[in-house]
Amino acid sequence: MTRIKLISAWFGGILLLAGAVGILESGAADVFLEVTRSDFQKISLGIAGIQNGGGPDWLGGRIEEVLKKDVKRSLVFDLVDLPSLGITTSDMGNGTGTGSKALFKQVAEKGVSVLVWGKAVMKEAQKDADVNMEGFVYDSGSDEVVGGKRYAGSPSVVRLMAHRFVDELVFRYTGEPGIARTKIAYVAQQGSARELFVMDYDGYDARQLTADGFLNLMPQWSPDRRFLVFTAYRDRNTQNIDMIELATGKRWTLISLGGLNITPSLSPDGNFLAFASSHEGNSELYRLDTRTKAIQRLTVNPSGDLSPSWSPNGRELVFVSDRGGGPQLFLMGSDGTNVRRLTFDGDYNAAPAWSPRGNWIAYVCRTHREYKLCVITPDGQKRMQLTTGPGVDDSPSWSPDGRHLVFSSTVDGKSHIYMIDADGKDIERLTFQGTHNSAPSWSPAS
Amino acid sequence: MNKTFCALGVALIASVALIGMSGCAKKSVQSGGDSQSTQGMAKGGGDKSGVGSYPDTGVQPGGGLRGLDKNPSEERIGSGTMLAKVNPSGNADRQMDEIRAEQAASAEAGLRDVFFAYDSWAITEEGRQALSRDGEWIKSNPNALLKVEGHCDERGTSAYNLVLGEKRAKAVRNYLVELGVGANRLSVVSYGKERPSCTEHAESCYQQNRRGHLAVKVGK
Numbered sequence: 001m002t003r004i005k006l007i008s009a010w011f012g013g014i015l016l017l018a019g020a021v022g023i024l025e026s027g028a029a030d031v032f033l034e035v036t037r038s039d040f041q042k043i044s045l046g047i048a049g050i051q052n053g054g055g056p057d058w059l060g061g062r063i064e065e066v067l068k069k070d071v072k073r074s075l076v077f078d079l080v081d082l083p084s085l086g087i088t089t090s091d092m093g094n095g096t097g098t099g100s101k102a103l104f105k106q107v108a109e110k111g112v113s114v115l116v117w118g119k120a121v122m123k124e125a126q127k128d129a130d131v132n133m134e135g136f137v138y139d140s141g142s143d144e145v146v147g148g149k150r151y152a153g154s155p156s157v158v159r160l161m162a163h164r165f166v167d168e169l170v171f172r173y174t175g176e177p178g179i180a181r182t183k184i185a186y187v188a189q190q191g192s193a194r195e196l197f198v199m200d201y202d203g204y205d206a207r208q209l210t211a212d213g214f215l216n217l218m219p220q221w222s223p224d225r226r227f228l229v230f231t232a233y234r235d236r237n238t239q240n241i242d243m244i245e246l247a248t249g250k251r252w253t254l255i256s257l258g259g260l261n262i263t264p265s266l267s268p269d270g271n272f273l274a275f276a277s278s279h280e281g282n283s284e285l286y287r288l289d290t291r292t293k294a295i296q297r298l299t300v301n302p303s304g305d306l307s308p309s310w311s312p313n314g315r316e317l318v319f320v321s322d323r324g325g326g327p328q329l330f331l332m333g334s335d336g337t338n339v340r341r342l343t344f345d346g347d348y349n350a351a352p353a354w355s356p357r358g359n360w361i362a363y364v365c366r367t368h369r370e371y372k373l374c375v376i377t378p379d380g381q382k383r384m385q386l387t388t389g390p391g392v393d394d395s396p397s398w399s400p401d402g403r404h405l406v407f408s409s410t411v412d413g414k415s416h417i418y419m420i421d422a423d424g425k426d427i428e429r430l431t432f433q434g435t436h437n438s439a440p441s442w443s444p445a446s
Numbered sequence: 447m448n449k450t451f452c453a454l455g456v457a458l459i460a461s462v463a464l465i466g467m468s469g470c471a472k473k474s475v476q477s478g479g480d481s482q483s484t485q486g487m488a489k490g491g492g493d494k495s496g497v498g499s500y501p502d503t504g505v506q507p508g509g510g511l512r513g514l515d516k517n518p519s520e521e522r523i524g525s526g527t528m529l530a531k532v533n534p535s536g537n538a539d540r541q542m543d544e545i546r547a548e549q550a551a552s553a554e555a556g557l558r559d560v561f562f563a564y565d566s567w568a569i570t571e572e573g574r575q576a577l578s579r580d581g582e583w584i585k586s587n588p589n590a591l592l593k594v595e596g597h598c599d600e601r602g603t604s605a606y607n608l609v610l611g612e613k614r615a616k617a618v619r620n621y622l623v624e625l626g627v628g629a630n631r632l633s634v635v636s637y638g639k640e641r642p643s644c645t646e647h648a649e650s651c652y653q654q655n656r657r658g659h660l661a662v663k664v665g666k
Contacts, residue, residue, distance in 0.1 A: 137514055147514030153523035160523050164511075171511050178511075192545075193538060194640055213538030215640050218604065222503035231608075236541070237593055237635055237663070243498070249532065257496040260612050260636060263605050270503035276609075279496075283609045290500040304609040320606060326565070327606050351603040364603050371602060394603050410600065410647065435645075439604060446510060 042078035043173055045071055046107060048089035048117035055122025055131070059158070063120050063133060066162035069202065070180040073428075074170050075403045075421065077114070085110045092117050095136050095145040108140035115140070116169070118148075120158075128154055133161045137169065146172070159204060176445075179399050183443040184406055185209075185219040185228055186417055189436035196230060198246065201399075201442070203417070203430030209244060210251075216242075218395070218439045220265050225443050229254065229264040229273065241275055255288065263307045266290075267314045272334070274298070274308035274317060285319055287334065298336035309354045309361070310334065311378070318342065318352040318361050318378070329363055331378065342380050349374070351395055355402045360422070362386075362396040362405055373407055373420070386424035387411075395438065398422075400445035406430070408438040544664060551662040555583055555590070560618055560658040564599075567613035569621055573658075577618065580660055581625040594619045595659040596636040599652035600645070604638055611636030618658035633663075 047067055050060040071077045082089060087107060092100045095117075107115045118135035136148035149168055151161040160181070167178030182201040187194050193213045199206040210216045212234060219230040225246075232242040232253075241255035241264045255261050259278035266273055273288040285298040285305045299305040303323035310317060317334050320327045326347040332339040343349040348366035355362065358378070365374035365385065373386040373393050387393050391411035398405055406419050417431045417440045431437040512521070558576035560569060569577070584590060596615030598607040615634040623629050644651040 132520075134518075145516070147516050148518045149514060150518045150520045151523050152520050157523045164521075164523065168511055168514055172514055191538070191542075192641075193541070208532045211532050211538055213541030215637065217608075217638075217640060224503045227501065227503060233635075233637075236544070237633060239635065243500075245501070252498050254498040254500065255496060256498070259634075260608060262608050266503065273500075278609075278612060283612065288497065288500075290503075293497045293500070295497065304606075304613070306609055307603075307605045322606075322609075348602070350606045366602075369601075392601055395605075413647075414645075 043076060043113045044080050044111065045077040045114040045116060045169075046080045046082045046085075046087070046112045047071070048082060048087075048092065048103070048115055050117070050133075050135075051091045051119045053119045053121040053132075055120070055129075059120045059122055059131070062158060063118070063162045066159050066202075067116070067166060070163060070166035071169070073202070073404070073419075074166060074178060074180070076170050076174055080112055082107075082112075085112070087112075089117065091119070092136075093119075094134075094148070095138060100138075104138055104140065104143065107138070108143065113140055114138070114169075114173075118165075122155065131155055131158055131161070133158075133165075135165045137172070159200070163200070176401060179401050179404070179445060181446055182400060183225070184397075184417070184430070184440050185221065185443070186408075186431075186440040187217060187219070187436075187438050188431075188434050194436070194438075196228065196244070197437075198228075199430070201419075203432075206431075206433070209246070209249070218263060219441050221441055221443045222266055223268055223270045223444055225446060228441075229266060231262050231264070241273075259283075265308050265310060267310050267334070268312055269314055272314075274310065274334070276306035276308070285317070285336070287336075296336070298332070298334075299339075307351055309352050311354050312356050312358045316378075318354055320350045320352065329361065329376070342378070343376060344380075345383065353396045353398055353405075354378075355398045355422070356400055357402040359402075362398065364394055364396070373405065373424075375422070384424065386420060387427070395440060397440055397442045399442050404442075406440040406442050408440060547664040548661050551664050552660065555587070555662050557583060557660040557662070559660075560614075561653060562614055562656040562658070564601075564652070564656070565610070567610065567617045569617055573618075574621065577621050578625060581622055581627055584622065584627050584631065590631070591663040592632050593661045593663055594622075594632055594634050595641075595661060596634070596638075597641065597643075597655055597657045597659060598639045599655040600639050600642065600647070601652065602639070604640065608636050608638035608640075611638045614656075614658050618660070 050064040052060040068079060071079050115138040120133045122129050122131045131153055133151045137146050139146045149165055163180035166180045170178035179201055183198050184201055185198045188197045194215050196209040196216045196219050197206050214236050215233040217231040219228040221228060227243050227245055229241060229243050232240050239261045240253045241261045242251055243254045244251040257277050257279035260283050261277045264273055264275040271290055273290055275286055276283045277286055283304040283306050285308055287296045287298055301323050303321055305319060305321045307320040308317045315334055316331055318329055318331050321330050327350045329342040329349050329352050330339055331342050346366055350364050352361050352363040360375045361378060362375045364371050370390060371392040373396055376383045391409050393407050393409045396405045396407045403422050404419055408415050409418050415436045415438050416429060417437050419428045419430055557580050560573035560576050594615045596611030598611050615636055619632045619634050642655045644654055
């Protein structure tokens with residue numbers, strides 16, 4: 001904690017010190033990895049209830065439930081069960097009462113670092129019901145109520161209030177924006193068609209984006225979260241790369257070259273779109289400069305090249321090629337230079353996704369005829385298999401904080417979407433509706 | 447003491463990294479970012495056709511978190527900040543009608559599917575026999591235009607199966623061309639594993655899905 005706070009305090013002043021650019025990537029990784037390292041000490045946090053200040057019985061409980069799940073998923077906090085520590089809680093208002101003082105003392109003695117509590121009210125306004133939520137935070141390290149938040153909105157945004165509050169907590173204690181307000185774009189079967197959907201990162205509030213009645217595949221986010229790029233078969237016979245604006249539903253064709261036009265991926269700065277196209281014969285990788293509209297061919301090879309994924313600094317791409325027989329991961333500069341093979345284990349490695357911290361590449365590896373998730377370091381030195389068992393796992397996509405992956409799997413029969421910690425722990429199923437959900441793509445943080 | 451020193455060192459390296467990154471990551475400067483002028487394809491800008499217009503997707507800083515406050519003022523949370531309501535506009539119905547017409551025309555022609563081995567796009571002896579019969583029909587119906595669809599079973603990734611499906615479709619097309627069918631009458635499309643004819647996790651179903659399918663085009 002201390003380290004993180006100090007770092008942010010020092011940031012401004014030290015920006016003056018330029019030079020010595022050579023060591024930058026390993027240095028940056030050291031800082032960002034702070035909370036993904038296995039020895040990272042999670043911050044213990046207790047939730048002393050969200051009181052119902054009026055309105056339906058479910059209100060406070062619902063918010064508390066969302067808070068708890070978000071806190072757990074943050075992987076920044078260790079959620080402690082206060083009753084099991086012998087700590088009983090009651091309505092604490094804004095934390096200035098004498099009852100609160102006694103509770104704070106107890107919490108500090110039990111070694112709980114952060115205490116959170118709040119209140120929610122739903123009142124009937126003229127037209128629609130209105131929800132108010134308050135949340136407060138006590139920090140036992142500084143022995144003070146460090147602050148709180150007050151939210152207002154319609155009953156439909158109750159979950160969003162909780163998500164937002166947890167993102168504020170994560171921001172307070174790590175300087176990162178948190179992932180509780182992120183979204184996941186994916187493909188879902190609708191009749192015989194496959195359409196694009198977007199849901200909250202916890203699987204709630206799924207919304208349909210396309211209704212073409214045919215195939216829309218493999219959505220990827222723009223860095224500003226406002227657009228998705230994806231493969232569309234609008235007339236069933238040709239494949240294009242389309243773009244859709246989420247706020248308006250406006251949609252248009254970005255790439256229509258003929259042949260396969262698949263696996264679009266926008267560079268972290270949004271200036272380039274890498275994609276695979278077979279319009280010159282077999283599937284090759286190309287790069288569209290989104291400012292000049294110039295298209296540069298990146299690979300020249302009689303085999304299939306596809307699935308480009310950008311390194312977070314935009315300088316390199318990891319991609320799939322079957323130039324050695326089966327599909328394997330390769331790396332190259334984002335201008336197509338310096339191609340080298342990354343994976344050598346097994347005869348099928350595909351669907352790579354470079355982590356936002358740069359330190360891992362997640363992909364689908366075939367072992368014993370099953371398709372599972374693996375991760376490998378960009379230097380190829382370390383490799384781990386994250387999932388085991390039956391079923392086809394596909395399309396890993398990183399959370400913006402690099403602590404989770406979302407992917408599709410047929411482990412429960414039909415294809416559904418799951419979340420997993422980056423170290424392979426805690427699989428959580430996110431979709432339960434429908435006959436087929438696939439190709440998840442995690443949005444950037446806001 | 448030690449901690450402070452360490453933090454200083456880490457911060458130093460990090461800030462150097464930041465400078466390095468901002469130096470190479472050009473700011474996204476877009477003219478317009480106009481997503482209205484997007485119907486069809488905008489050919490201007492590059493000398494390649496087939497490229498549509500592109501909006502400004504530069505990352506806007508902020509993110510909306512305002513920090514914890516000792517005396518918090520009320521923040522209004524809006525719903526539906528993103529995601530317009532989807533408008534089906536009869537597209538799905540039109541597609542269904544066209545697909546049914548296509549299926550009927552293909553069934554009437556009696557065209558046979560070609561089946562493939564796992565991970566393979568080689569045409570088998572059985573496939574050659576099916577295609578020679580299909581070829582006869584195509585040659586005796588000189589006005590028919592055909593779509594060669596490549597399909598895959600559910601194993602493997604969606605993306606790689608699209609490439610594999612294209613290889614299968616092209617293998618079928620190339621064999622038909624060898625049999626004397628004009629290449630201009632055969633278009634190729636890969637559906638990968640996205641339009642399976644069955645969904646059981648069993649070899650009997652996988653076999654049916656690893657196929658090249660000939661569809662008689664209807665309409666345009």
